[in-house]
Structures are given as structure tokens and as C-alpha cells.
Amino acid sequence: MIKRFLMIFASLIMISQIAITANASDEYGDYTLDRVIDEANVLSDEEEQSLETQISTLINDYNQDCLILIVNDYKQEMKISGGIDNFGDNYYNTMGYGFGERKSGTIFVVSTETREWWFKSYGETSVALTKGYGLEWMEYKVIDELSDDKYYECFDQFAEYTYDFVKEKEENTPYGFFHPKLDSEPYLAKLRKRLIIIVLLVVAVMTFVAVFLLRSMRTVKRQTNATQYRERGSFRLDIKKDEFIGSVEKTDALGIIGKILLGLLAILAAGASSKSGGRGGRY
């Protein structure tokens, strides 16, 4: 009887252990998954191993994930339509990447034939990477390597910077614009790109301020009409006729202004996508 009871008790403990393990796997992520998937064969085995080691350090130290996914053409691998962002997002979520309830981690997808790249951070990692404009900073730092087809160098730096960003965040000194370790080069490059807009904006504000203040000093101004001497209620409209003459329809290729406006919209859209934790483009 006691034996039976002990067996049942042991079985219950084993079942609960399995349940706990399964639950833990669900909550804390899957350590067994590959973190470097190179379907395009742009990395050597040694390079893959080296990247896996780097990412393991990140996972072990901070329990945050990092997936490097290299495909030939993401479009051929997608079952649903969408861009590389949808592909990457879908892959990360369905394959069980990420640690903790918020699936913390980051993904870097490269499609070699379409020459597109995209990265995004999730959960706690997005706090580390996005708030300190980390993804944008990394884009500036690593995408040039990608453009030169230096894939390993690019991913190596990506993994290294991700580790640094996460480490600073975990040590309560997250990267931000004023962080002493973060060089301002990408930030200045971003400013330089938009220098003309910034200069125009500043000049417009300076002109507005000058005109506004000077107008208050020069109150002498000739009248342009005699409207204030028009007798109230004296106006009588005798003729009111609008005749339609004709219409003209024109089709123009978008001019420089149109392109600038579209560019501004794109900048806004880029801002929004960066806000949601993702960033991508062509290399």
C-alpha cells in the first residue's frame, strides 16, 4: 500500500516536473533553437559558430534572445503576402524565439537576392535598443558592411552592439543621446541628412520672430481702404452670376516638391516604424 502510494506520489511529482519544465520552456524561451540560420550560405561554419557563441553569452548573461536569419529570397518562403518585416516578425513569433513573457530579443533578417535587410527588437530588448535609438544607431554602424557583402563582420558587430545595449540597460545606464559611451556620429549623420530642412526651419522662425517684434515697433501704417467708413447695412449686391467656362485636366510626373513631400511622409513613416521597434531597407 505504502509502495503504491509512493509510486503514485513519485508519478505525480514527475508529471508536475514535466509540466513545470514545459511551462518554463513556454515562459522563458527555447534554448535549443539555432540562433544563426544561414540558408543563403554566406557564412562559413566557423563564422556561424562564432556568432552562436556570442549570442549564447547574451542569452546566458541577460536572458534575451538574438536571431540572425539569412535567406535567399524571403518572398519565396512566405505563405502570406507582405514585406520582409512581416516575414521576420512571423518567423520570430511562430518559431518560438524570445525569452520571458514579453519574448524579449532581437531579430536581424537579410534577404540576399532581394538585397533587403530588417531588424526589430521585442520586449525588454526593445527598451534597450529603441529608446536609446539603438536600432537606428546600429543601422548606421553595420549596414555599410552589408552593402560591401561583409556578412560576418556585419552580424558580428550587430551581436556585439546588441550585447552592449542590453548590458547598459540591465545595469540601469541605458544608452541615450547623452550616454558617454555612445558616439554621436550616427546622430549627427541623421541631422546632416536633414540639415536643409533644419536650416530652413530655423531661418523661418528667426524671420517670423524678427517681423513680429519689428511690427510692434512700427505702428505707423497707411490705410489701404475706407472699409471702416462704409455705412453699416448700406451694401446691396445687385448682380451675382457665376459662369462655367471649361475644364482642363493635367497629368504631371511628380515634381521636386511632390517628391520632397513624399520624402517627408516617408521620414514620418520611418519614424513610426522605428517607434514600433523595427527598422529596415535595402543594402
Add this chain to the structure above:
Amino acid sequence: MAEEMIIYKCPDCGADIQFSAGQGKMTCRYCDGEFDVSELVDYDKGATEKKPEKFNWKDFDEKKDRLDWSTEELSKLSTYRCAHCGGEIIGDGTTMSSKCPYCDNPVVIGESITGLLRPDYIIPFKNTAEDVSKIFANFLKGKFLLPSSFKKHNRPENIKGIYVPFWLFDCDSDGKGEYTATKITSWRAGDYRYTKTDYYNVYRAGTMTFLDIPVDGSSKMDDAFMESIEPFDYREAVSFNAAYLAGFMSDRYDVDVKRSIVRANQRVYSSTSDVLKTTIHGYNVVSAKKLDVNIKEGDISYALLPVWMMNTVYKDKTYTIAMNGQTGKMVGELPIDYRKLALAMVGASLIVLAIILFLFTIL
């Protein structure tokens, strides 16, 4: 025999327009506009007709219905002519004792006012010289660019109350305007922008009445200053009486009605145009093609209106300030501290830059 060739112009872009047999319409090669022939004939007729504006002011009769100076007025008042600047002032002996209000030089010649036009109306002064000082202090408030030393130490000098001669113009204005108006619809598809422009001929005509448009009758008073202190409230105007001049100076008119009418016409024309244009709605662009303004029943009267004039000197430069002696409205040029201006511009641009940097950091 020479043939007369009629060339029609496109109502939209002004280029020469040709008949398109295929479409049975006149078409413009430059803007692709299409028009019926009858429309173009009407348009062309309208565009070439140029009616002169009619400004029918009554002939100003100096004697008609106007009182002459009384014996008492003639005995008390004199005109004073400045030997230095030529300015002429009317006043009693006590008022006109010392200096020319325009150039500060001693006034030397006193003459009888016989022969001068007696004003129809006068608006008496409502503010005193003390009020002027208080209003001047308020006038300086909130003016960031004013030099601090000017604000602290400056006091207006030579405060003079002057009755300024004005011609007052009453009239009915009859305006008839023809406008080209366009409604523009635009949409984008791919890398192309499509724009549809509907063209209209718009006609408006109406009448309105103007009362007592003032035109400065003194060449010594700066017209810009005199128009800046408008408006005057004519409900407080009274028939002229020399008693109101006591303690004040009065400028004598030296710009006659004929010259002043030009300015009155400009203002009536501009107002008539503005009022007619406000009745046109629903278009993106409206441009006037033609505007005929006829003035009817134009009547003119002569009035003295109260103005305080003063000068203030800062760093050897004289600044003139004028104030409506009835409403207290003050205008004038003031010295500018250009360092403050630069500071404000730099400050504003730094704030904008800080906002941009902040936005760049968080985005």
C-alpha cells in the same frame, strides 16, 4: 484689300487660341483649355471693353452753405507763418507765442485769417497733455525691442495739441467687377499627379455708401501718421466754433480738395473691390479681370480733427509720436535695440533647435 485677322486669347493662360475642327471648339495648345466660340467672343468683348471709372464728386463750392468768420473770430485768431520751414498755423495770440510746432524755430510772422476757409465741423480734444504722458507710458509697455535706457529715462517733449485740417468725403459707390475664378481638384496615383481645373467667369455688382472718409489737408502733417491714428468718431463732431481752438494750435490746409480727392478715390476703389470680392465663395483662386467703380453723390466737407503730436529724442535722433486727440490711439516710430532683436532671434532658433534635437532623440 487687307484682311483683318481676329486672334482670340485663351481666357486661362492668355496664349493665342485656335479652332479645333475635330472637337468643334477653340482649343489652347498650351494649357489644353477648350472653349465654345460664343464664350470666347463674349469673353474677348468683355476683356477689350475698358470703361473709365467715374468719380462724380460735386464741385466743391467754398462759399456755398458755409458760414464766414465772425468779427470776433477775426479779431482773436491769426495765422502764423514760420520763417524757417514755411509751416502755417492758426491760433490765438497766447497759443502761438513761441515756437513752430513742426521745426521748433521761433514763429515770427502773424497775419489776419481773412480769406481762409472756415471749417464746417470740429471734433474737440478729449485728452489733456497729462493724458498723453500716461498713454505714452502705456504705449511703451510690452515693446521688447525698446532700449532699456529709453524706457527708463525718456519723456516725450514738445507735446502739442493741433487741430489738423481734413477733407471729409461722403459718397455712394457703384462697383461692377468681373473675375476669373478656378476650382482645382488634385489627386495622386503612383508617380503622377492629376489636376482638374474648372474655370469660371464670375460677375458681381453692388452699391455701398461711405461716410466721412478723412483725407489730411495739411502737407506738413505726415499722411501715414494721420491715417494711422484713424478712426475718428464723427458722432462727436460739432459745428465749428473758434472757442474750441483756445489753448491749441490749428494747422491751415494747404492741400486743396482737388488733390485730396485722389486719395479718397483710391480708398473707395479699394474698399469697393474688397467688398465685392468677399461675396465670391467656393473657389481656390479668384483674380480680378475688370473693376468699374462709379462714385455718385460725392460730397465734401472741411473739418478740424484733434491730434496730439510730440517728439522724443534718443541718441541724437528725433522720433515723432502722434495721438488721436479724441480716441487716444497712439502711433509712432520707436528706437530699436538691435542687440535685443538678435538675442530674440538667436533665442527662438535655439528653442527650435532644442525641440528638433529632442524629437530626433525620441523618434
